[in-house]
Amino acid sequence: xxxxxxxxxxxxxxxxxxxIGKKVKAFEQANPDRNIIRLGIGDVTLPLAPAIxxxxxxxxxxxxxxxxxxxxxxDQGYEFxxxxxxxxxxxxxxxxxxxxxxxxSDGAKSDSANIQEIFGPDNKVAVCDPVYPVYVDxxxxxxxxxxxxxxxxxxxxxxxxxxxxxxxxxPEFPKETPDMIYLxxxxxxxxxxxxxxxxxxxxxxxxxIGAVILYDAAYEAYISEENVPHxxxxxxxxxxxxxxxxxxxxxxxxxxxxxxxxxxxKALKCGDVSLNGLWARRHGTKFNGAPYIIQRAGEAxxxxxxxxxxKAQIAYYMNNAKVIRExxxxxxxxxxGGVNAPYIWMKTPDGMTSWDFFDYLLSRxxxxxxxxxxxxxxxxxxxxxxxxxxxxxxxxxxERIQALNR
Amino acid sequence: xxxxxxxxxxxxxxxxxxxIGKKVKAFEQANPDRNIIRLGIGDVTLPLAPAIxxxxxxxxxxxxxxxxxxxxxxDQGYEFxxxxxxxxxxxxxxxxxxxxxxxxSDGAKSDSANIQEIFGPDNKVAVCDPVYPVYVDxxxxxxxxxxxxxxxxxxxxxxxxxxxxxxxxxPEFPKETPDMIYLxxxxxxxxxxxxxxxxxxxxxxxxxIGAVILYDAAYEAYISEENVPHxxxxxxxxxxxxxxxxxxxxxxxxxxxxxxxxxxxKALKCGDVSLNGLWARRHGTKFNGAPYIIQRAGEAxxxxxxxxxxKAQIAYYMNNAKVIRExxxxxxxxxxGGVNAPYIWMKTPDGMTSWDFFDYLLSRxxxxxxxxxxxxxxxxxxxxxxxxxxxxxxxxxxERIQALNR
Numbered sequence: 001x002x003x004x005x006x007x008x009x010x011x012x013x014x015x016x017x018x019x020i021g022k023k024v025k026a027f028e029q030a031n032p033d034r035n036i037i038r039l040g041i042g043d044v045t046l047p048l049a050p051a052i053x054x055x056x057x058x059x060x061x062x063x064x065x066x067x068x069x070x071x072x073x074x075d076q077g078y079e080f081x082x083x084x085x086x087x088x089x090x091x092x093x094x095x096x097x098x099x100x101x102x103x104x105s106d107g108a109k110s111d112s113a114n115i116q117e118i119f120g121p122d123n124k125v126a127v128c129d130p131v132y133p134v135y136v137d138x139x140x141x142x143x144x145x146x147x148x149x150x151x152x153x154x155x156x157x158x159x160x161x162x163x164x165x166x167x168x169x170x171p172e173f174p175k176e177t178p179d180m181i182y183l184x185x186x187x188x189x190x191x192x193x194x195x196x197x198x199x200x201x202x203x204x205x206x207x208x209i210g211a212v213i214l215y216d217a218a219y220e221a222y223i224s225e226e227n228v229p230h231x232x233x234x235x236x237x238x239x240x241x242x243x244x245x246x247x248x249x250x251x252x253x254x255x256x257x258x259x260x261x262x263x264x265x266k267a268l269k270c271g272d273v274s275l276n277g278l279w280a281r282r283h284g285t286k287f288n289g290a291p292y293i294i295q296r297a298g299e300a301x302x303x304x305x306x307x308x309x310x311k312a313q314i315a316y317y318m319n320n321a322k323v324i325r326e327x328x329x330x331x332x333x334x335x336x337g338g339v340n341a342p343y344i345w346m347k348t349p350d351g352m353t354s355w356d357f358f359d360y361l362l363s364r365x366x367x368x369x370x371x372x373x374x375x376x377x378x379x380x381x382x383x384x385x386x387x388x389x390x391x392x393x394x395x396x397x398x399e400r401i402q403a404l405n406r
Numbered sequence: 407x408x409x410x411x412x413x414x415x416x417x418x419x420x421x422x423x424x425x426i427g428k429k430v431k432a433f434e435q436a437n438p439d440r441n442i443i444r445l446g447i448g449d450v451t452l453p454l455a456p457a458i459x460x461x462x463x464x465x466x467x468x469x470x471x472x473x474x475x476x477x478x479x480x481d482q483g484y485e486f487x488x489x490x491x492x493x494x495x496x497x498x499x500x501x502x503x504x505x506x507x508x509x510x511s512d513g514a515k516s517d518s519a520n521i522q523e524i525f526g527p528d529n530k531v532a533v534c535d536p537v538y539p540v541y542v543d544x545x546x547x548x549x550x551x552x553x554x555x556x557x558x559x560x561x562x563x564x565x566x567x568x569x570x571x572x573x574x575x576x577p578e579f580p581k582e583t584p585d586m587i588y589l590x591x592x593x594x595x596x597x598x599x600x601x602x603x604x605x606x607x608x609x610x611x612x613x614x615i616g617a618v619i620l621y622d623a624a625y626e627a628y629i630s631e632e633n634v635p636h637x638x639x640x641x642x643x644x645x646x647x648x649x650x651x652x653x654x655x656x657x658x659x660x661x662x663x664x665x666x667x668x669x670x671x672k673a674l675k676c677g678d679v680s681l682n683g684l685w686a687r688r689h690g691t692k693f694n695g696a697p698y699i700i701q702r703a704g705e706a707x708x709x710x711x712x713x714x715x716x717k718a719q720i721a722y723y724m725n726n727a728k729v730i731r732e733x734x735x736x737x738x739x740x741x742x743g744g745v746n747a748p749y750i751w752m753k754t755p756d757g758m759t760s761w762d763f764f765d766y767l768l769s770r771x772x773x774x775x776x777x778x779x780x781x782x783x784x785x786x787x788x789x790x791x792x793x794x795x796x797x798x799x800x801x802x803x804x805e806r807i808q809a810l811n812r
Contacts, residue, residue, distance in 0.1 A: 001615075011687065069662075106664075138691060255694075286547075289662070290512075
């Protein structure tokens with residue numbers, strides 16, 4: 001008789017955003033006249049930029065003609081896209097990468113979930129708390145997380161690194177020595193960033209203890225401050241200890257278009273074994289490339305027009321972030337983030353729990369955000385708002401919250 | 407110090423198609439004047455059908471406008487596509503499926519590699535020999551295959567089911583009892599098909615021993631005979647024991663466009679646990695949907711024009727298959743397949759090994775095929791040609807092979 005992967009049964013039931021969805025739906029049904037503003041999920045709302053649309057149409061036309069039709073793409077992605085990435089995202093920051101160190105994929109969610117596969121089952125995993133749930137769940141599914149302990153709201157074999165206002169949302173080196181360290185900066189959900197000095201300390205630490213850093217830089221396009229690195233490879237030695245995950249979802253609005261890439265430097269080794277070779281093998285065996293037309297869309301992000309247009313979109317979202325941060329601060333709330341990231345992380349008032357504040361904002365202001373506790377126990381007492389709405393709705397939401405003020 | 411997944415190191419080195427690629431490249435460099443015809447890799451060559459191109463352009467336009475822009479898609483895929491699949495691929499064959507039993511993905515290679523994840527590490531896996539390498543390699547990476555034994559050209563914990571001309575390429579039930587059984591019909595690489603009665607016997611067997619069948623039906627559109635089932639769910643009881651993998655790659659030319667789906671019936675259970683729920687959890691945690699515009703392209707495959715145009719493409723390829731089969735038979739070769747599948751599986755002449763025949767065809771006729779031994783030890787002495795070339799090249803290749811005749 002076949003057996004299932006028992007690790008799946010250990011996963012706690014409901015996913016954060018489905019719980020939110022259900023609560024909002026119930027509220028809407030009970031209050032059909034109320035207008036709801038959603039600043040919860042981190043999904044973009046602006047359409048794809050004209051340069052990207054043009055590239056998509058051109059690539060579609062190519063696929064309709066015998067001479068320019070494309071079948072299976074190279075496993076790691078087309079060279080035109082990998083070259084554009086190396087030339088635009090890395091060279092200008094003093095980072096030299098070979099195009100064979102770039103792996104094109106269908107999304108950073110897939111990559112951040114799949115990357116653990118090339119590591120052994122006994123590695124100890126460290127994550128920030130609060131954290132993007134995929135890092136933890138993918139390791140739990142692979143049996144690396146141990147057991148879920150409801151009283152701890154966490155897994156027995158995962159090392160949690162609290163990130164709170166007390167440490168300015170920068171984790172301290174954990175007491176227990178980790179083998180795999182997930183870091184996401186600019187951070188989802190706290191909206192915080194690391195300076196280059198702060199990140200260099202993590203690189204030095206990883207090299208010292210022989211750990212690998214899985215660095216999620218999906219939000220790097222939102223960085224506005226000079227001393228914040230866009231890539232972990234701006235730090236000395238990072239090529240020997242870090243894998244970097246990047247995405248087109250947030251810098252170019254590809255959440256529904258699906259394109260991302262992962263950097264696995266050839267210098268990153270375990271003994272004699274190059275992790276680049278392992279990931280190449282995984283890519284070649286379990287993936288068959290991103291669609292040609294989508295890879296052409298990715299290339300267009302790096303064109304002159306594409307750069308101007310996507311930068312304008314990011315500026316639009318970051319203006320929303322400013323509206324939220326300043327409006328809430330004025331209203332007496334304690335706010336973090338929103339300077340190098342599209343997320344505002346606020347302290348709930350009067351010691352309210354995250355979910356109580358969720359209910360309060362929904363029922364009193366018709367505004368949907370995300371309870372901080374949904375990202376981990378140290379998110380309790382915090383609340384996340386995103387800058388991805390329209391300016392009009394963002395302003396309206398903040399006015400409503402200000403009007404509540406007691 | 408972090409550890410890697412040691413199972414990766416057990417994988418035998420070179421991938422079949424890279425070895426072929428290198429040999430062909432070397433031959434071309436040594437013989438720059440020779441014209442090479444490639445009938446090796448199973449990649450389509452006809453451009454996307456006009457109805458699909460039109461749908462792609464429309465969807466691209468939607469993505470460029472605020473009101474119709476789409477962000478994250480539903481995890482399992484858009485309802486419009488899942489409904490089209492249920493209505494066109496299953497209902498007309500008397501198979502009732504709920505749209506929640508359909509999971510849209512970025513390709514059948516990904517699905518056939520990932521599906522093993524929801525099963526426990528101790529399951530015994532049975533595969534046909536010869537076989538599509540992804541089934542075996544994905545299980546090897548997960549540690550389910552044991553050790554690679556070079557002398558056996560196979561893995562210690564995999565049950566191999568020989569498929570040769572002696573059993574008409576239909577495997578017999580193995581002596582050892584399997585938990586997971588991979589079946590691919592119409593078959594890659596042998597081009598053979600199972601009748602409904604033959605497949606029903608496998609379904610009955612799986613139910614009897616408590617095994618799950620992972621049924622790869624990527625080539626179902628090439629079936630020309632009446633008594634050959636297009637879906638395993640045409641067999642009684644299959645919903646209780648089988649997962650079906652389907653693809654748009656071969657029925658609509660999506661090899662470079664990337665779209666597929668997997669059917670996990672709700673009735674398929676291990677004890678109380680529904681595999682549909684497990685796969686939904688995997689999908690929701692490690693995947694973020696196929697691109698919206700590609701899903702619209704998939705929908706267009708089911709339109710009236712899309713059906714006519716893609717059927718014409720399949721007829722074109724199947725005419726190539728006929729040209730190969732009849733031409734080689736005339737030349738005295740023993741040929742199989744090519745009736746319900748785009749692959750012709752031929753016996754090498756005079757007891758030549760598969761690789762000797764590869765070298766012989768390349769050097770003497772300038773024709774590239776795939777050595778049968780690359781798909782497993784029982785593929786030794788066979789050779790695969792594909793029907794995906796142009797009619798002109800296919801004819802030319804066969805004429806060249808006929809001219810060699812001794």
